[in-house]
Amino acid sequence: MKVLHLLNSNIFSGAERVAINLIKASRPEVEAVYCSPYGSIKDVLEKNNIKYLKLNRFNYKNLDKVLNEYNPDIIHAHDFKSSLLASRFSKQYKIISHIHQDPKWFKKVNLQTITYLIASNSIDKIIFVSKHTYSDFKFKKLISKKVAVIHNAIDIQKIISLSKEFQPTNFDLIYVGRFEDAKNPLEFVDLVHELKKKNKAIVAAMVGSGSLVTSISKKISKLELQNNITLTGFADNPYKYMAHSKICVIPSKNEGFSLAAIEAGVIGIPVVGNNVGGLGEVLDIIGAPKTNSFDELADKCSFLLKNLSYRKALSEKESKASQLNFSLIQLKTKIVSIYKEIAEW
Template identity: 35%
Template sequence: MKKVFHILNTGNFSGAEHVVLTIIQLENDVEHVYVSPDGPISEVLSKNNIKHLKISKLSYFNLKKIIKFEKPDVVHAHDFKASILASLLSRVIHKQKGIIVSHLHKNDPQVKKISLKSILYAISLLFIDKTLVVSKAVIDEYVFHGLLKRKALVLGNVVETKKIVSEAQKYKLDKFDISYIARISDEKNPERFIKIIKMVKHYLPNIKVCWVGSGDLEAQMREKIISENLSENIDMVGFKTNPYPYIFNSKIGILTSKWEGFGLGVLESMLMSKPIVATPVGGLPKLVNSQNGILSDDDNVLVREIVELLSDEEYYKKKSVASRLKATKLNDINRYQRTLQIAYDIQLK
């Protein structure tokens, strides 16, 4: 049985970490070990009986020590820092007959141009065996896309539908009009989200929104919600290991990101029949269209869609059904597992 080490830069529990859990739960023919600093992820891993090797921080020397001692068959490095560090240890890993798999979970704007990060990752690609990207946009928009294309496999995220529906019904909540499941950080453009809700409030004064997430801009956004007189409209509930009841008890999903890799929360919302209102970034155009919501860079277009969805029951029902159908079609778990097996150099059954 192959031993796969999942290398991550932080102890947080967010999009990439969620994907790692899905991989571990779906790919049962290998031994998975999660390697990262301590943090909220530790509780999640313990709950799911996943082995966690805790390190003080992700560094060359910490990673080298673990790899030399544990001798993993696959070093699955998640995102740029972990991938670059793993490539520096390629001689050690390859000498032990291991392989390096780099996994890019987001479409980072820093690698769309010549930068230190884009150059370092280009060099690391010379030593990486396979690269998994969350959407084709990650390949196309990388400044050195020719290098990446040679080793890249597209691995769009998937969701275990029965599991999230079960989690969604674990506790009851008040009903919301909109759910916003996003880290409170610059890439998610939280100020734009607040601006859109303020515009919607002009038409629907009693609009109710739940905001699930935490991040470095949290204090600033709380102040902005108060200053914009939206405290009765936006409920910031913080980070939740189980955000699904909030999605389940909302009518619409919204995402205002400046950039995205795939948009896992969007897929999860769609699987629960929620129309989506979002910006057209990363892998979102593959998920969302005019049949199941709207994609636009124009705030006025996004606002009109929200108002119509919440005001016209037939319009809402039509897009709700289309959203679930689209997500179900895209949520191909068998293809996901086959791609993983190719990346891990496992003989396909």
């Protein structure tokens, strides 16, 4: 069976990590390739020994050329743009739409939700990464027969191994993720500023990159946090920073899931996050504290930083739950089953 994973981005982030994990997990039963516009993602794919089919531009003409050459049984499209484009090839191929996001517009009647609903008529299976994301979709009742909820999974042993790589600096708090509004990195800066009022020596790391990097740097300077916050930039291995941190903070405004939460959990780093979207669902599963306001987030972090015994207990609980619920073995069973199911239709 041949599966083409289609993504509209050319960088490495959450959905891209999931696609790579799916390709690796489905071997050897499934021959899978990665298809996207050409970009820095090529380096990650090479390291993972994954075949890369490059698009000159993300459009019908270029994808049609690639599909004619590869001739997959299934197009596994990740997120909305890829799903809309893939749906145009439904007469020739089986289509899976895999939704990783939980945007605000998803809950309303608008051009985006109506367009996706229309496209869903040409899609064989729709995968949501959390129950919450599925429940948020305005027209969920009209697509219910096609839906499967499958949580993301991670390469547990690889993450634990990478977390042991040498990294000399210890941190109280860490933020790992894109520097984009949905991930709310500016609130993390505010959090460090708030906690500094009680502990002037507090140290934090922000691992990632994105469009808000300049705004973040300016805010750090304005709040005089240059000695408190380290900006590492994008890191191939964020786990070595996680492993040297006391708390992983996830202040997102909305989330379809949260890979960072289960990655930190597996390593044994206590997670505290906002109770939004699929993130709240993940935090429930691993037994991590959820917060509903900035003040609550600050209070939870302050309490955890002061209580080593509670941090240790939380670390053990979250690590066990993350390893139990989010392994690639579980993902493989579910995803290969879906491939076989729709291939036989």
